[in-house]
Amino acid sequence: MSDGMSKATLPGLAQIRDEIDRLDADIQALISARARCAQQVALVKQAEDPEATVFYRPEREAQVLQKVMARNEGPLHPEEMARLFREIMSACLALEHPLRIAFLGPNGTFTQTAALKHFGHSVQTVPLNTIDEVFREVEAGAVNYGVVPVENTTEGIVTHTADSFLTSSARIIGEVELRIHHHLLVAEGTRVESISRIYSHQQSLAQCRKWLDAHFPKAERVAVSSNAEAARRIKGEWHSAAIAGETAADMYGLVKRHECIEDNPSNTTRFLIIGTESVSPSGEDKTSIVVTMKRNQAGALHDILAPFAARGINLTRIESRPSKNDIWTYVFFIDFEGHQDDPRVREVMSELDPVVSDVKVLGSYPRAVL
Amino acid sequence: MSDGMSKATLPGLAQIRDEIDRLDADIQALISARARCAQQVALVKQAEDPEATVFYRPEREAQVLQKVMARNEGPLHPEEMARLFREIMSACLALEHPLRIAFLGPNGTFTQTAALKHFGHSVQTVPLNTIDEVFREVEAGAVNYGVVPVENTTEGIVTHTADSFLTSSARIIGEVELRIHHHLLVAEGTRVESISRIYSHQQSLAQCRKWLDAHFPKAERVAVSSNAEAARRIKGEWHSAAIAGETAADMYGLVKRHECIEDNPSNTTRFLIIGTESVSPSGEDKTSIVVTMKRNQAGALHDILAPFAARGINLTRIESRPSKNDIWTYVFFIDFEGHQDDPRVREVMSELDPVVSDVKVLGSYPRAVL
Numbered sequence: 001m002s003d004g005m006s007k008a009t010l011p012g013l014a015q016i017r018d019e020i021d022r023l024d025a026d027i028q029a030l031i032s033a034r035a036r037c038a039q040q041v042a043l044v045k046q047a048e049d050p051e052a053t054v055f056y057r058p059e060r061e062a063q064v065l066q067k068v069m070a071r072n073e074g075p076l077h078p079e080e081m082a083r084l085f086r087e088i089m090s091a092c093l094a095l096e097h098p099l100r101i102a103f104l105g106p107n108g109t110f111t112q113t114a115a116l117k118h119f120g121h122s123v124q125t126v127p128l129n130t131i132d133e134v135f136r137e138v139e140a141g142a143v144n145y146g147v148v149p150v151e152n153t154t155e156g157i158v159t160h161t162a163d164s165f166l167t168s169s170a171r172i173i174g175e176v177e178l179r180i181h182h183h184l185l186v187a188e189g190t191r192v193e194s195i196s197r198i199y200s201h202q203q204s205l206a207q208c209r210k211w212l213d214a215h216f217p218k219a220e221r222v223a224v225s226s227n228a229e230a231a232r233r234i235k236g237e238w239h240s241a242a243i244a245g246e247t248a249a250d251m252y253g254l255v256k257r258h259e260c261i262e263d264n265p266s267n268t269t270r271f272l273i274i275g276t277e278s279v280s281p282s283g284e285d286k287t288s289i290v291v292t293m294k295r296n297q298a299g300a301l302h303d304i305l306a307p308f309a310a311r312g313i314n315l316t317r318i319e320s321r322p323s324k325n326d327i328w329t330y331v332f333f334i335d336f337e338g339h340q341d342d343p344r345v346r347e348v349m350s351e352l353d354p355v356v357s358d359v360k361v362l363g364s365y366p367r368a369v370l
Numbered sequence: 371m372s373d374g375m376s377k378a379t380l381p382g383l384a385q386i387r388d389e390i391d392r393l394d395a396d397i398q399a400l401i402s403a404r405a406r407c408a409q410q411v412a413l414v415k416q417a418e419d420p421e422a423t424v425f426y427r428p429e430r431e432a433q434v435l436q437k438v439m440a441r442n443e444g445p446l447h448p449e450e451m452a453r454l455f456r457e458i459m460s461a462c463l464a465l466e467h468p469l470r471i472a473f474l475g476p477n478g479t480f481t482q483t484a485a486l487k488h489f490g491h492s493v494q495t496v497p498l499n500t501i502d503e504v505f506r507e508v509e510a511g512a513v514n515y516g517v518v519p520v521e522n523t524t525e526g527i528v529t530h531t532a533d534s535f536l537t538s539s540a541r542i543i544g545e546v547e548l549r550i551h552h553h554l555l556v557a558e559g560t561r562v563e564s565i566s567r568i569y570s571h572q573q574s575l576a577q578c579r580k581w582l583d584a585h586f587p588k589a590e591r592v593a594v595s596s597n598a599e600a601a602r603r604i605k606g607e608w609h610s611a612a613i614a615g616e617t618a619a620d621m622y623g624l625v626k627r628h629e630c631i632e633d634n635p636s637n638t639t640r641f642l643i644i645g646t647e648s649v650s651p652s653g654e655d656k657t658s659i660v661v662t663m664k665r666n667q668a669g670a671l672h673d674i675l676a677p678f679a680a681r682g683i684n685l686t687r688i689e690s691r692p693s694k695n696d697i698w699t700y701v702f703f704i705d706f707e708g709h710q711d712d713p714r715v716r717e718v719m720s721e722l723d724p725v726v727s728d729v730k731v732l733g734s735y736p737r738a739v740l
Contacts, residue, residue, distance in 0.1 A: 034393045
C-alpha cells in the first residue's frame with residue numbers, strides 16, 4: 001500500500017460492503033439464470049434421446065474454461081477464476097443427475113483431488129481399491145466416469161493403467177494435471193545452518209539440483225528409495241533434511257523449512273478420465289492411441305513416427321510396453337495433439353494401418369485446461 | 371418432461387449455449403468486481419491497523435450466506451448456491467493472505483470436510499494428530515484457525531474437545547454441521563432376501579428402527595461396539611448386513627445396498643472453529659460458556675438455568691463434566707442462542723456470577739448457516 005494513501009481517500013467499510021451485497025445479488029441472479037439454461041439443455045437433449053440422463057460434455061466444459069481464463073483480467077488468478085466456474089458448472093450439471101465418479105482410492109489421495117478438480121464438488125466420488133476395479137465399474141455403467149493416475153513427470157508411466165487399456169473397452173474422455181511440489185523438510189528444532197546431509201529420491205535430488213547448489217552447496221546429498229523414506233529417516237536427525245512433498249511432511253510431522261524448491265515448477269502428475277462415450281472436438285484436443293507392432297518389424301519406430309512428422313503433428317508422449325499376448329512383440333502408447341476427427345489425424349491413422357499389426361484409439365479429449 | 375413439449379418449441383442447443391456464454395462473461399465481470407471490493411476492504415483495515423494481515427470476519431460471512439439463502443429462487447438448491455458463494459468469498463479472501471487452517475487429521479476425515487465446508491477451498495489445511503495440537507497451534511498463532519469435532523447427535527459430546535477448552539485461551543469463532551448418513555452395507559454377492567442378521571452400534575440401530583421394521587422385520591438386530599466394527603464383521607458373511615457410514619463402506623470394500631436409511635434425516639456431527647479473536651454479532655448467533663459450580667451446591671442446575679428461562683433464552687446444549695481441578699465439583703458446558711453483547715445475555719451472565727464458582731465465555735459466533 002502506498003504511504004500517500006490516507007484513510008480519508010478510501011471509501012468506508014459500510015460503503016464497500018453495500019457494494020459487495022449489490023454485486024452478490026447480481027451474481028446470484030446470473031448463476032440462477034445459468035442453471036435454468038442448463039435445465040433447457042437437458043430438455044433439448046432428452047427430446048433427442050428420451051433415455052438420456054447424463055448431459056456432461058467434456059469438450060463444452062473445456063471450451064467454457066478456456067474462455068474464462070482468456071478473458072480474465074484479475075485481480076483473481078485465472079486458475080482461481082476457472083476453479084469457481086468449474087464449481088458453478090458442477091452445480092448446474094448436478095441439477096439434472098449428479099455424476100458418480102469412481103477413482104483409485106482411498107479418500108484423501110491425489111487421485112480424489114484430481115477427480116474433484118476436474119468435475120467440481122457437486123459429484124459423488126466412489127473410492128475403489130484397484131485401477132482394474134475403476135475400469136470395470138466404468139464399463140459396467142455402475143459409475144459415469146472413472147479417474148486413474150497415468151504418469152508422473154518424475155516416475156514415468158503408471159504401468160497398470162496403461163495395461164488396463166489393452167483389455168478394456170473404456171475410452172479416455174479427459175485428462176487432469178496436478179502440480180506436485182517438493183519441500184525441504186526438517187525435524188522440529190533443526191537449525192538450518194547445521195544441516196550437513198540431505199536425503200531424497202535420486203530424481204527429486206536431481207529436480208532440485210540448482211536450488212541445492214545455491215542454498216546448500218556443502219551438504220551431502222544421499223539418494224534413498226523414496227521421498228517418504230527420506231522423510232522417515234530424518235525424523236530423529238537434527239543435522240539432516242529431506243526433500244519430499246506435503247503428504248510426507250504431514251505423515252512424519254516434519255516442518256517445511258523451504259517450500260516449492262523444485263528447479264522446474266511444472267512438475268506434475270497426470271490423471272486420465274475414462275468413460276464409455278467418445279468426445280467431440282473442443283479445438284484444443286489430444287488423442288491417445290496404442291499401436292501393436294508386427295513381429296520382428298525392422299525400423300518399427302521410424303514407421304510409426306514418420307506419418308506424424310510429415311504432417312507436423314506434435315507427439316506429447318510415447319512409451320513402449322511388452323505386449324500381453326506375445327512376449328516378443330511390443331506395443332507403443334502414443335499421445336499426440338489433435339482430434340481423431342481432424343483430417344490430418346485421419347490421414348495418419350490410415351497410413352499407420354498397413355505398417356502395424358493393430359492400432360486402437362483410446363480416445364480424443366480436451367487438453368487439460370488448468 | 372411434459373409429453374406435449376415438442377422439440378420445435380425448444381430453443382436450439384447453440385442458442386442456449388450462446389446465452390450461457392453471455393451469462394458467464396457477466397458472472398466473471400461481477401466476481402472480478404467483488405474481488406476488487408475485497409482488496410479495498412483490506413486497504414481500509416490496514417489503514418486502521420498497519421499490522422493487519424487477516425481480514426476474515428465470521429459474522430460478515432454468515433450474513434452474506436444468510437442473504438444468499440434467503441433470496442434464492444432456484445433452480446439451484448439454496449445450500450448449493452451458498453456453497454458457490456462460500457467458494458467465491460474464499461477466493462476473494464485468499465487474494466490478500468490465504469488462511470491456514472489446522473484440523474484434527476489425517477487428510478480425508480470428516481473434520482477436513484468440515485474445514486473446507488466452512489472456509490471454502492482457497493485455504494491451506496494443516497492436518498494435526500491430536501485435538502490438543504490443534505488448540506496449541508491456534509494459540510501460538512502458527513495457524514489462523516482450527517477445526518475440531520465437538521458433538522455427534524448419535525454419540526454425544528467429544529469429551530477431549532470440551533476438556534481442552536478448560537485450559538486453553540482459544541475461543542470459539544464458529545460452528546459447522548455435517549450431515550452423517552447411515553447405509554445398509556453388505557459384502558459383494560450378498561442377496562438381499564438372504565439377510566437374516568443386521569449389525570450396528572446400538573444407537574444406529576435405534577436411529578434406523580422404522581426403516582428396519584419396514585424392510586427387514588424378521589432380521590435379527592445385533593448391537594456391536596461401533597459401526598466400523600459392524601462393517602468389519604460382515605466382510606465375510608453372506609447372510610448379514612451392517613448399518614454404517616460411507617467411510618466404513620470404503621474401508622471394508624462393502625456395497626451400499628440402501629442409502630440414507632436413517633429415520634431422522636438430520637443426523638449431524640458438529641464441529642467448532644477456534645481462533646484467538648472475538649466475533650461481532652451477526653444477528654443469528656450462539657454463545658458457549660463453561661460454568662464451574664460451587665462445591666456441594668444444592669439446586670445447582672436450577673440456579674444456572676433460571677436466569678435463561680426468565681429471559682426466554684433458548685439453550686441448545688447442556689453437558690456436565692467432572693472438573694479437572696477438583697474431583698468433587700462439576701463443570702457445565704452450555705450453548706445458548708444469542709451473542710454475549712446482547713443486553714439480555716449480559717444480564718444472564720451477571721446473574722450467574724454470584725451463584726457459581728466461575729463462568730467463562732468460550733465464544734459468541736454465528737450459528738451454522740448450512
